[in-house]
Amino acid sequence: MELSERKKKLLAAIVERYIATGEPVGSKSLVESLGMSVSSATVRNEMAELSALGLLEQPHTSAGRIPSELGYRYYVDHLMGQYELSPNEKRLIEAKLAPASGDVQKVLESAGNILSEMTRCAAVSTTPADDAAVVRRVELVPIGTRTAMIVMLTSSGILKSRVCKTFGEITVDMAESFYNIVNANFIGKPAAAMHIAKIQTLAVSLGEKSLDMTPLLVALADVAAMTERTELLLEGQSNLLGYKEYAENAYELIEFLRHGEMLGQIFSGYTNSGKSAPQVLIGQENRFRELQNSSMVFDNYEIAGHESGTLGLIGPTRMDYARLIPSLRYLTEIVGKMLSDTVEE
Amino acid sequence: MELSERKKKLLAAIVERYIATGEPVGSKSLVESLGMSVSSATVRNEMAELSALGLLEQPHTSAGRIPSELGYRYYVDHLMGQYELSPNEKRLIEAKLAPASGDVQKVLESAGNILSEMTRCAAVSTTPADDAAVVRRVELVPIGTRTAMIVMLTSSGILKSRVCKTFGEITVDMAESFYNIVNANFIGKPAAAMHIAKIQTLAVSLGEKSLDMTPLLVALADVAAMTERTELLLEGQSNLLGYKEYAENAYELIEFLRHGEMLGQIFSGYTNSGKSAPQVLIGQENRFRELQNSSMVFDNYEIAGHESGTLGLIGPTRMDYARLIPSLRYLTEIVGKMLSDTVEE
């Protein structure tokens, strides 16, 4: 669809004004605000044509125009300028993120917080997942006489730990057996292999040692499950309450986000491959009814070169795409960098 | 204030109906629903007297009555029956909580989730704090050649860990120095002693080893700070959106909760000492304007006999006190038990 320069200019202006104010924009005020040298009637003709093309719509006959979803799409694909983050903003973001370094959850939580504050949208992120990841390291850390912490690191840099209690005292002997079992059965293999069934078979073969060992092994299976399961973090849902479009039904959307299974599905359907920009899904482009009044922008972050998890923003279809997209892109970049840090060698 | 039996019965009925429906209750429907043998006029007289006592109020002249804050207070203090949780419910709660065991955050998060789902209120909790706690154990866990995890356990059972990176490889020698420093300076002392200034002094005295050691010590200070800082967790704020009383201003309250400093202040002003039941603050009894249309119920959980942190619920003044309070009490009890688990010996 090729538009004249003037139509492009008008469409962009309408989208941007509507994003800023949430009010339908009329021909007269548009001419004024753009300082155009044509009259409102001319603009009105242009707007009628843009409507005919499906790029604008009217809430009702006598109101101004608002962008249709197609209009947003055109804007995003062809018209939108992208604000570059200032070095200052970048520094600020990094400073806010820094204290979280070393802890995946915290990094993502901070990132979500930063994004939601910058954009007044709800931010969502998933913890890294990597099917190909294998167990790289397991440590048994004594905490008390009958308490230990099990730490596990995977090849994709995910680090998880869990405390467990044993029935008897934890002896050097036990620790040794534990490491033997781990080295023989799990190191270098996928975390999925550390399944509870496998643990049971092992426990049987241990004979009398089994009683002492089982709690440790069960905890180990648990940690393994933790490294595999991707979690979904939400921040700033309350931002959505500020938009009139959610006046009535904010609850529905927020509940939808809270039970995040669906979001996981959406994310897993996309990769960055080919596309350089974040994915943008506008209104009905979303598969789920609950999101069809909203837009979603999301992007995968990479840990050590592998796409691992996702950062996303959800807000009304009139979200400020031109600002969101660069912000999101920058945060995925820097989150990826921070999380890659644990993967060395 | 001593009321006749009939007045008590009426007040309780009015409070409970209003809690259930959110609609002012009128004399006629009240007589019906209670199956009383007196006429609505009689009840009307009684209600007028309860109004005169300040226990009921009218949204407007021609509406039914709703409880005043004083009315709720009287109900909570004298009239309310407390539902005991069924063994079945208790078992369900424990089952939901069990997988989180060993991780303070997760336990509190689950507890908050359970509470907010049971009560349709917002749940808030604070992580344990104990000024008298001392460092009981510190471990350095190697994760990679230049990555290590520092684990710290305090006498109050708080366990925190953090990953850090060093400049050079982590040698056995380094680990030994680290443990020496820790044993000599920190074990058995309050976590607060592990302040960044102290770390700096230490670093200086280390001479050439300092370069390698500093990242570890800084991380240590960081972990110490983590054990001391109490965090505030929120769950189920979105429940509040369902109440008509928050139709317009849910945003304000939710934002207030999100910036949780204030809540911390409130909690720290109360201890369970003497009072056995959870604390109940109704409407204006709250110090902060943002909470004065709401009620708050909270209770401290105990780790190994010491009051450590708080679980609370926040909702409209017409919250279901009779249900909330036993639920909250049971959860503080069981959360305390679970968290005491790490403190042994």
Add this chain to the structure above:
DNA sequence: GTTAGCACTCTTTAGTATCGAGTGCTAACT
């Protein structure tokens, strides 16, 4: 291709009438 002019549409706001739930009071009853 552009523009002034104007009739037309449709929301918003205000004003008015009606309805009904619920009260408060009085007077009568037990």
Add this chain to the structure above:
DNA sequence: AGTTAGCACTCGATACTAAAGAGTGCTAAC
């Protein structure tokens, strides 16, 4: 003295109407 029937009164909710205003679409002229 406590209870009750009866009734006037209040005030929100609902519906309807009228007027105002923003913005359009169209026509005819530039």
